[in-house]
């Protein structure tokens with residue numbers, strides 16, 4: 001291990017869930033120094049029953065810790081957003097809310113067809129989502145990647161997400177798709193891209209593959225290319 005090349009910051013209790021469980025956050029520099037940097041935001045563990053996404057976020061963090069900050073983009077990384085769900089192996093948080101239906105998007109709705117998509121009592125009712133909304137407001141990320149598991153695919157929402165989504169698709173061999181294929185009111189992609197024009201990538205790792213050690217090797221080439229591309233993703237409209 002080389003001496004520290006960077007000034008990575010770690011906040012052990014960035015936000016607390018409704019149960020008071022701390023959510024940790026890492027960033028390439030102290031957050032106060034990232035205000036005008038449009039950092040890349042990476043989120044793992046949105047759904048507590050998708051530990052593959054937490055593994056990918058943590059592996060990405062381990063790689064970032066070895067990198068000279070001058071060759072990678074500024075970044076903010078939350079390894080596990082839904083810490084209570086992860087502990088209980090439930091999709092929703094402690095209040096049974098699907099965090100990817102709770103964003104205050106223009107299309108948020110209290111209606112839901114299945115319990116697994118419960119959007120919460122109000123938009124951004126959940127502290128986990130409030131935290132992400134605040135990060136988006138304060139830092140205007142150049143790109144947001146959130147890591148899930150389901151049928152393997154890479155969902156790149158909006159034209160400015162396509163270059164990076166293609167890198168992740170080619171690295172993993174997972175299909176690149178423009179939308180997940182069913183309505184997702186209140187999701188991060190609806191809020192981030194459709195309302196705020198921030199490119200969003202959703203990585204769906206294969207939830208049928210039990211080999212967690214294969215996750216990082218599958219994404220390493222793509223993820224490192226994404227983090228080494230210092231453009232602001234503002235070219236394509």
Ligand SMILES: [Zn+2]
Pocket residue numbers: 046047050147148149
């Ligand atoms: Zn998910």
